[in-house]
Amino acid sequence: MTNAMELYQMLPKTNCKKCGKTSCMAFAVALMARELTPEDCPPLKEEPKYKESYEKISGLFKPSEGATETGLIVHEDLCFGCGNCVVACPVNVANDPYGVGSGNAPKNAGKLILTIEDGIVKAQNVGECRRFGKNKILCNGCIVTCPVEAIEFV
Amino acid sequence: MEKNYYVCTGCGMLCDDIEVESEKNIVNKVHTACRVGVAHMKEGRESAVFRVDDKPVDEATAISEAAAILKNAKNPLIFGLGTSTNETQKLAIELARKTSATLDDTSSFCLGRVVEALLQNKFKVCTLDDVRNKADVTIFWGADPSDSHPRHLSKHSYFPRGTEKQRGWEEERTAIAIDVRKSHTAKICGNYFFQIPPGGDAEFIDALIAGLSGKLPKTSYNFPPKRILELANILKGAKFGVVFVGLGLVYSLENLEPLIRLMDALNEKANFHLIPMVGHYNMRGFNENLFEETGHVNSVKFEDGTVKHGPEYSIVESLKAKTVDAALIIGSDPLSSLPRSVAKNLLEIPVISLDPCETLTSRRAKVYINTAISGVESGGSATRMDGVKVNFKPVVETTRLSDEAVLKKIMEAL
Numbered sequence: 001m002t003n004a005m006e007l008y009q010m011l012p013k014t015n016c017k018k019c020g021k022t023s024c025m026a027f028a029v030a031l032m033a034r035e036l037t038p039e040d041c042p043p044l045k046e047e048p049k050y051k052e053s054y055e056k057i058s059g060l061f062k063p064s065e066g067a068t069e070t071g072l073i074v075h076e077d078l079c080f081g082c083g084n085c086v087v088a089c090p091v092n093v094a095n096d097p098y099g100v101g102s103g104n105a106p107k108n109a110g111k112l113i114l115t116i117e118d119g120i121v122k123a124q125n126v127g128e129c130r131r132f133g134k135n136k137i138l139c140n141g142c143i144v145t146c147p148v149e150a151i152e153f154v
Numbered sequence: 155m156e157k158n159y160y161v162c163t164g165c166g167m168l169c170d171d172i173e174v175e176s177e178k179n180i181v182n183k184v185h186t187a188c189r190v191g192v193a194h195m196k197e198g199r200e201s202a203v204f205r206v207d208d209k210p211v212d213e214a215t216a217i218s219e220a221a222a223i224l225k226n227a228k229n230p231l232i233f234g235l236g237t238s239t240n241e242t243q244k245l246a247i248e249l250a251r252k253t254s255a256t257l258d259d260t261s262s263f264c265l266g267r268v269v270e271a272l273l274q275n276k277f278k279v280c281t282l283d284d285v286r287n288k289a290d291v292t293i294f295w296g297a298d299p300s301d302s303h304p305r306h307l308s309k310h311s312y313f314p315r316g317t318e319k320q321r322g323w324e325e326e327r328t329a330i331a332i333d334v335r336k337s338h339t340a341k342i343c344g345n346y347f348f349q350i351p352p353g354g355d356a357e358f359i360d361a362l363i364a365g366l367s368g369k370l371p372k373t374s375y376n377f378p379p380k381r382i383l384e385l386a387n388i389l390k391g392a393k394f395g396v397v398f399v400g401l402g403l404v405y406s407l408e409n410l411e412p413l414i415r416l417m418d419a420l421n422e423k424a425n426f427h428l429i430p431m432v433g434h435y436n437m438r439g440f441n442e443n444l445f446e447e448t449g450h451v452n453s454v455k456f457e458d459g460t461v462k463h464g465p466e467y468s469i470v471e472s473l474k475a476k477t478v479d480a481a482l483i484i485g486s487d488p489l490s491s492l493p494r495s496v497a498k499n500l501l502e503i504p505v506i507s508l509d510p511c512e513t514l515t516s517r518r519a520k521v522y523i524n525t526a527i528s529g530v531e532s533g534g535s536a537t538r539m540d541g542v543k544v545n546f547k548p549v550v551e552t553t554r555l556s557d558e559a560v561l562k563k564i565m566e567a568l
């Protein structure tokens with residue numbers, strides 16, 4: 001993933017504030033935090049001379065369209081459906097102790113964050129994720145248990 | 155709410171909690187199975203193929219040609235069956251008896267020795283369910299289940315809560331990997347990965363046994379003694395330990411004596427069980443079925459009501475010595491998996507190939523019958539890597555015959 005500085009280099013750098021931020025750098029930071037999207041910078045989106053940069057930045061943020069409010073991204077090409085993350089996620093365990101918490105098929109699929117569908121992990125109910133909300137903690141259950149680094153938080 | 159679960163026959167885990175959405179005999183969506191299992195379940199194809207000498211024929215012609223080959227052979231080889239049901243395997247044993255055949259499976263160059271030893275009660279064993287419910291220390295030795303049996307760690311051996319393991323893997327389980335390379339499983343094991351040089355297993359076993367009795371563990375490759383002692387200490391403290399034995403370990407040992415010694419030493423200090431990491435979904439079934447009939451797990455030759463056994467009756471040795479004069483290969487592709495020098499002798503004898511997929515062997519076979527995918531398009535029973543019997547029904551229907559049905563027809567035609 002890129003950093004704010006690299007993003008800044010691709011922005012118009014005019015500090016015109018049309019995006020509602022005080023500077024292009026602030027916009028870059030907001031992009032990284034996923035508060036704003038590339039379309040929120042009108043010059044970048046509209047002016048032909050920025051077309052290339054616009055496409056590049058949009059491309060960078062493409063995978064994140066699959067990302068959830070918590071910033072959880074699944075790299076579907078890497079995931080092979082081992083289910084480690086599904087069984088290790090504390091929210092999954094709490095909501096379905098005898099299903100996924102015990103290594104089995106979900107008994108309570110609607111309440112889970114992570115499930116396996118067609119051999120690939122699927123995220124839902126991400127609002128329940130321990131990294132999210134008022135009492136958030138730096139849970140990394142699904143990250144450290146993955147053999148192939150298929151789950152990432154941005 | 156009772157759900158309708160299917161069994162996945164994608165590997166020796168035989169996961170029994172798979173939900174499938176299908177329509178008109180096409181699998182659309184699979185829940186809970188890993189990617190290997192999903193690929194296996196979605197492999198299905200439509201119409202049957204019967205071929206003799208590379209030309210399409212009807213069923214009757216293919217069956218009678220196969221029967222003729224077996225009838226004319228003095229010593230046919232029957233090989234494969236790792237992805238066949240117990241019922242099919244038993245039929246194949248009967249067929250071997252009838253045709254005075256040599257009968258073998260892939261276990262003769264794989265985990266057969268280990269399965270044989272445990273059927274002879276040389277190891278303490280347990281089931282995968284015991285592992286989930288009780289195990290506090292698991293060792294993956296020369297095995298990488300994350301690649302070969304993707305749900306192994308999540309369904310049984312590391313991550314799940316079990317009846318006596320309620321607090322989870324971080325607090326109550328230790329997973330250890332001993333291997334020549336940092337596999338995906340080794341990565342999960344973190345600091346408990348012990349990397350040894352290729353062929354270094356026997357020495358590592360000796361060093362570990364020394365460590366278990368408080369002696370200084372020495373290896374010619376200077377493995378840090380401190381780390382071996384650290385490992386020995388963890389193992390000594392195990393209340394319910396399991397060693398998962400993979401091909402890496404078996405290939406590296408000349409015989410099983412070091413492994414038997416290690417398991418005995420572990421059981422003097424703690425409580426340790428052994429489970430072989432069987433790959434094909436029913437290789438263990440083949441070993442057990444043949445053992446029941448003959449007292450051997452593979453490499454047998456039937457002759458006038460007697461059974462001979464020995465390495466000379468394995469596929470490798472019998473092809474090398476050219477003692478077999480025809481071959482019936484069921485669900486296996488020896489032309490690609492055996493060394494060329496051995497496999498080429500297979501091209502000199504008539505081969506009958508029963509396989510759901512086209513393989514190198516099926517393409518060069520005199521008779522080819524593409525069978526239903528066992529466990530997906532046909533049902534039956536199988537024996538899981540830990541010896542537990544699992545029954546399963548087909549997920550979808552097919553017009554192709556199961557290998558069991560083909561064997562029955564061949565036997566009738568004989």
Ligand code: SF4
Nearest residue numbers: 016017019024027041
């Ligand atoms: S709208 Fe674009 S150019 Fe203007 S300040 Fe924001 S990021 Fe910079």
Ligand code: SF4
Nearest residue numbers: 089129130139141142
């Ligand atoms: S971060 Fe924790 S709570 Fe959130 S999905 Fe991953 S394991 Fe579950």
Ligand code: SF4
Nearest residue numbers: 079080082083085146
């Ligand atoms: S642990 Fe990784 S590979 Fe396994 S299911 Fe989760 S994301 Fe996929």
Ligand code: SF4
Nearest residue numbers: 162164165169191305
């Ligand atoms: S681990 Fe093996 S049996 Fe289980 S779903 Fe995957 S391929 Fe099928």
